[in-house]
Amino acid sequence: MSLAPGREALDVSWDFEWWNTGSFEARGFFSHLQAGWAKAEHRAHVGWLELSGKKVLFDAGYAPRFHDCAAPRLAAVYRWATPATIPAGSSVRERLAGRQVDHLLLSHWHADHTGGLLDIPEASVWRPFSSHEAVRQEALSACAPLKGILVGQFPDDLPGRPGASFSARLRDVEAAPLMALPVGRWPFLSVLDGSCRDVFGDGSLATVDLPGHALGHYGALFQTQLAGRPVLVLLCGDAVWDERELTAEWTRGPAALFGFHSLSEAAKTTRLLRRLCAAAKACGMERDLYVLPTHCRLAANRFVADGGRE
Numbered sequence: 001m002s003l004a005p006g007r008e009a010l011d012v013s014w015d016f017e018w019w020n021t022g023s024f025e026a027r028g029f030f031s032h033l034q035a036g037w038a039k040a041e042h043r044a045h046v047g048w049l050e051l052s053g054k055k056v057l058f059d060a061g062y063a064p065r066f067h068d069c070a071a072p073r074l075a076a077v078y079r080w081a082t083p084a085t086i087p088a089g090s091s092v093r094e095r096l097a098g099r100q101v102d103h104l105l106l107s108h109w110h111a112d113h114t115g116g117l118l119d120i121p122e123a124s125v126w127r128p129f130s131s132h133e134a135v136r137q138e139a140l141s142a143c144a145p146l147k148g149i150l151v152g153q154f155p156d157d158l159p160g161r162p163g164a165s166f167s168a169r170l171r172d173v174e175a176a177p178l179m180a181l182p183v184g185r186w187p188f189l190s191v192l193d194g195s196c197r198d199v200f201g202d203g204s205l206a207t208v209d210l211p212g213h214a215l216g217h218y219g220a221l222f223q224t225q226l227a228g229r230p231v232l233v234l235l236c237g238d239a240v241w242d243e244r245e246l247t248a249e250w251t252r253g254p255a256a257l258f259g260f261h262s263l264s265e266a267a268k269t270t271r272l273l274r275r276l277c278a279a280a281k282a283c284g285m286e287r288d289l290y291v292l293p294t295h296c297r298l299a300a301n302r303f304v305a306d307g308g309r310e
Helices: 065-069 075-081 092-096 132-140 165-169 187-192 263-282 297-305
Strands: 013-027 039-051 054-058 103-105 124-127 170-172 205-209 218-226 229-237 289-293
Touching (some): 013 092, 013 297, 039 297, 289 297
Parallel strands (some): 054 103, 124 170, 229 289
Antiparallel strands (some): 013 039, 039 054, 218 229
C-alpha cells in the first residue's frame, strides 16, 4: 500500500484517546532534580487510535498482573521503586471491552509499557528497532527486573523464539520505509527529517526513532482532531518523562541512572524534541503540536482541557 496520487503524509485524522492505565507516586527529586521533595504522580498512559476500521494501540501500560510479576526476588525491588496503583476499569483489557486490536506499537519492553501484552493476543506487534534478540537475552537473565523487564508479563516465548506463535506476530519497525514528512503544511517537522517511518504504508502514521531510554525506543506521530481542528500528536513514550524537560529544561534525577540503555543517546533525543517544540513555536504553530510523554500528568491534563479524550 502507498500514498494515493495527490496525497501527502499525515493528512488524515485518527480518532484518538489517551488512556491512563495506572500510576505510582515517588519523591519528585528522584525523577527530576527541579521537582523537589514533594511526591509526584507518574502515570502510565496508552494511546488508542482508530481510522477506517483499523484499530491501533500504542503501548500496553499497566495491568493487575504487574503486582504478581513484580513480587519474586529482584522483581520486588522494581515494585518497591514503582509502587503502582491500578484502579479497577483502567487496564487495557478492561478499556478494550472485547474490541480487537489490529496493531500494537510497542515503544519499548519495560514493565509499565507491557502489562497488557498478554491481553491482546491477536495484534501484530511492532517491536522496537533491532531490539528483539537483545531483549530476549535480557528477559532470560536473573537481573531482568533491574533493567525494567518483568518476564511474567511476556508470552511464554519471551518475547519470541523462532517458530513460536508470538514470533509470528512480530513486525520490524526498521523494515518500514522512511516517510517524507509534510513540511509544507507543518514546517517544524523538518526537525524530524530522516527519523520517521511509514509502518502502515499509507502515510497515516509515522513511527519516530527516539533512542536512549531503552534499546530501539520509538514514538508515534499522527494527525487527530482537537476541538474541530487538525493537530499533530507525538506520543514520545519515555523519551522524556515530563513535558517540562522540553519547555523549562528540567533535568532527570537519580532514577535515570537505572534501566537506561544510553544516557548520552537519551540526552540527544531530549535535545531533538526541544528543537521540535521550539521550531513549532517559531512558526507560530505551538498549538498545532502536542507532545505527550507516557508518564506526564501535566501534558495529559492540558491535552484533555483542550478537547482531547481520555
